[in-house]
Amino acid sequence: MVENDNGQEQENEERYRGPWGHIIRGMWRSPLGLFGVALTTISITLMLVGVVIDQLGLIHNPYIGVITFMILPGGMITGLLIIPLAAFLRRRQYYKYGVERDHLHINLSDHRHRKFVVGFVALTVINIAILAVIGYEGYHFTDSPYFCGVVCHKVMEPEYTRYLRSPHVRVACVECHIGPGADWFVRAKISGLRQVMAVMTDSFSKPIPAPVTHLRPARDTCEECHWPEKFHGKKVKSFTHFTNQNQATPEVNEIALHIGGRNPQTNVFEGIHWHVSNDVKVSYLAVDDKRTKIAKVQVVRPDGSQEEFVNKSIEIPEGKQLQWRVMDCVDCHNRPTHVYDMPEERVDFGLLSKRINPEIPGIREDSLLVINREYATRDEAKTKMIEHLVGLQGLRGKEQLDKYEIDIRKAGEYLVETYLVNVWPEMNIAWGTYPVHLGHQFAEQGYGCFRCHDEEHVSDKGGTITQDCGLCHDEPQ
Template sequence: MNAEHPTPNPPRPSLLRNWLSLTGLVVVTGSLFSFFLLFFLDTLAHFSNPYIGILTYFIAPGFLFLGLCLAAVGALRARKRLGASAGLLPKLVVDLSRPRDRKIMGFFIAGTLLFLLVSALGSYHTYHFTESTQFCGQTCHTVMQPELITYQHGSHARVACVQCHIGPGAEWFVKAKVSGTYQLYAVAFNKYPRPIPTPIKNLRPAQDTCEQCHWPKKFVGNLDKTYNYFLGDETNTPFAVRLTMKVGGGDPTHGPVGGIHWHMNVGNKVEYVAAKLDQGTWIADPARQSIPWVRVVDAQGVVTEYRTKAFTNAIAENQVRSVDCMDCHNRPAHTYQSPNDAVNLALSLGKIDRNLKWIKTNAVYTLTRKYANETQAVQSIATHLAGQYPNEPRIKPAIDAVQEIYRNNFFPEMNASWDKYPNNIGHKDWPGCFRCHDGKHLTADGQRTIKASDCNTCHTILAQGRGEELNLLSPAGQKFKHPGDEVDGACNDCHTGGL
């Protein structure tokens, strides 16, 4: 045997024949098998379980990649070892005239095609999966539970999370994935705030989300709304208010401009600065609950500024925000009902029997207590109410109803509930419209306040009271008869959700 003259093209020792590479190949085969199995399960069986998606589109491809890496590392090490021990390694020569090489080439091409196909399929589905409500709402179960549950009970339960939170286009898709990566880190290391603060910084402007479905030029006109209440007295006296809500519209080509949707920035632009007094100085109000300065630019370009007497600061233009849908409809998908609203609703639906004495007060009471977690809350609610109504079979369904209210609106693990998230749509429990329409914002000459600050401009009260009183409709509007005593002051001074 002549070592200097090796036979041409000796059989190449397989670089994959080592433990590391073989393990890698087993992992590759296993993950491919699992991927296809899970993929078919996912497509055929219509599970609604986020974990199968995570397994299919993250874990299985992850293992595939890991297996390939192991095989490659094994091969590289084998190559290095061979090179070192033999001092030489035959050059890679592909000779298609040899059946063995043709076979390997065939496998290689088929393998590459399969790999490309699987990764195309995989990334397409990974993309769709990360955009799904399951992924957003259920993966980080505790963190997103408040939003998911309130969303499922809202009017947008069939609108995907991403349609409001990301919207169309590549730019926001990338932004969302970047901030999503940070959120993953925050969840993994338990660094997320409880509750999640709002208004969401850098929320995509409503023009690109809400307005994709809600045509801002649409003329809504008047809405007829009835609010049912029960007073906190012995007989849970019913009281109702029927309002004509003057929603109107904002675009002259589609109907008269006026009413509440006049603000929609189609013809006019309404801007404001949110600031609050902190020990004598004005600081920015991130919650946007205190608005001392407002500017209107009308269709003709006429500018009018309004400010409260106390606010004398100069305006930094970068602090000015334009009113959009979210300044009024900030809870379109996640409404955390207050104890008062939720119990009123359950009473009006008969879920809680209104003939149980003092039940309104007692039910609201249990929902305004602090509880450490849901289990404790549900138990305490049952114990308290059962204790108040001994030997009373009608309390059982009432307890169920109150517990259901708790589960759907209170999330102690995330510290999320009605009192953490202001709702800007009205003015009863939160300042809402009265942040600007409180009659205290004056023009520069001090002559005029923001109009629409009396009770019949945004809505007229058609009927109010109970029983027969509700049939006495007055189209021109009635004066509000506050139940009990005549009251003075802003509604939300007294009404905070627990009353």
């Protein structure tokens, strides 16, 4: 295998190439070396093709990004590591065959060795430059909502779908989930790797549990764009409800929410955002992972006074490590962007926008039955929902069905549409899986303001956290 370095015929060639040339050339002949060089070359070539496709937007396919920015750089680095390894093994082999040690050391006064070193350095610089470009592009790629929402399609589809319909659609996932700073970036990429593994082995929880325990504190994320000083006055919100008895004219509740902020007359913070104003600290001790059973609430007020409110009927389990949590934005805005609808809301919106014809007798009741039905998969819902609605309406008489069939089918289409952006049976996400804390519509499940504002948390001074309706909202003027 090894060429005879002292052989007569090879004398000329030997002088020309030198022992390092042999190592390099020899390396080519070892399967390992050949593999390293091939892997590096192929990876670089495909990576460049991938970058060009990505930059020109020729093909929209997230897997091209995954391959270009995540798999191929791995191939390139592996190849680059194999090459010196192969050279090292070759050199050891040459030793064994008795090549003089001097020849095998780099000697900078020998011009052939110099040429080799210069070539080596140049190639290294080029390789580092390529990796830097790929790293930079890859960083943007893995930080894009497109990557988060589409690459992990099955897992993130619900969050991504709701995100696309939210006020934060122009805010990248990473602005809330990672935030600024290198340490959170590294933590996120490490836990991201773990998540990719979980997806590949199908070992993630369905649904993804909320609250997210390791979410970055809102102070570092939300407050980059919103801050308590900015809140002021009242916000009027109206809620429209129909009833099965009256599908035509809605009942409208208008409330003026006391958003709060600094009162210019008294200079004190008041209203709903009082909890997160600078000189106030509200902390609480929840006994469950969902943070819905709150045993104790502590307040530090601007004047430095403290008060602790305790709900004696909520037992603190022994042996469980419980942690106090300082209240921040996410304790009320737990769904700032992954906001799921409720079935009544959607059906009532359908009636209001006339996508569901309110003249059809019983259509509200039947729509609610159909939309709340459990389907095994989204595909099943897609094929069966309309027929179910037609079936239910058929029970109300053939005459009605004949008269309104087109409109009933249109209503069915609307229901399918609404179902498909809210329910994912494959991820165990049904209506109401992710309740909101904002307000008190989920009070029975322990969600919302009434977790604390229930008059059942009592301090030793006898004070309670009030449920007085006028505290949070009143009638708009």
